[in-house]
Amino acid sequence: MSTIGRILRLAATAVAVALLSGCVTVHSPGDAGSDGPDPTARTVVDGVERWDLTGEPSTDAFGIPEDRIAGIYETDEPRPILLELPEGTSVQLEARLVSFERTTGSDGDxxxxxxxxxxxxxxxxxxxxxxLADQLDLPPAEVDIFIAEVTNAPAEQTERVRYSSPSVTYGDLELGVAANVAPIADSGRFTLGGAWD
Known part of the structure; x- marks a missing residue:
């Protein structure tokens, strides 16, 4: 499995386990009733949720309480998000969920x-x-191949059609995009995953 494939799978598994074990803080952006700290990397400007990912990753930056392993920011409807990345790059997208997960090992968090x-x-x-491919300089042809596979799949197909991009690195942050579509449901969604080295 590729490095970014491992990142995306680990991120999804960690969030699922954390949700089941209650070791996360889940709240809507700007929710005054949340018991989690306000993430210092997040601001909201003209209705756009901005995440400054150019600094050192930390529990303070991502609003993760010391006794939790993750901070999850979820809304019922997708919202506009701007990610500010190292090297002067930014990514605009709409999403329902933004999550940050912390793992602690012998070399720290x-x-x-x-x-x-x-x-x-x-x-x-x-x-x-x-x-996303245009903004992250990913091969657009691979996206087109994925959509062609979805289009050509039988309408009754239950097996998901999957896409996984190559990884891209900005500073210490490695990112990748994945997506899947269930032809029988005629719907799917993307995931943007990353990890700091």
């Missing part, structure tokens, strides 16, 4: 990022993936 879009029709997912 390590952090990963997971962003999940809403479930949408394949045509809209195609546009979302092309936008």
């Amino acid at each position: 390590r952090f990963s990022l997971g962003i999940r879009g809403a479930t949408v029709a394949p045509e809209k997912l195609h546009r979302q993936l092309r936008s």
Whole structure:
């Protein structure tokens, strides 16, 4: 499995386990009722949720309480998000969930990022993936191949059609994009995952 494939799988597994074990803080952005600290890396400007990922990753930056392993920021509907990355790059997208996970080892804390879009029709997912590919300088042809596979799949197919991009690195942050579509449901969603080295 590729490095970014491992990142995406580990991020998804960690969030699922954390949700089941109650070791996360889940709240809507700006929710005054949340018991978690306000993340210092997040601001909201003109209705756009901005995450400054150019600094050192930390529990303070991502709003992770000391006794928790993750901070999850989720809304019922997708919201506009701007990720400010190292090297002067930024990524604009719409998503329902932004999560940060901390793992602690002998070399200290390590952090990963997971962003999940809403479930949408394949045509809209195609546009979302092309936008992400353009902004992250990923091969657009691979997105088109994925959508062609979705289009050509039998309508009754239950097995998901999957896409996983190559990884890209900005500073110490390695990112990748994944997506899947269930042809029988005629819908799918993307995930943007990453980890700091």
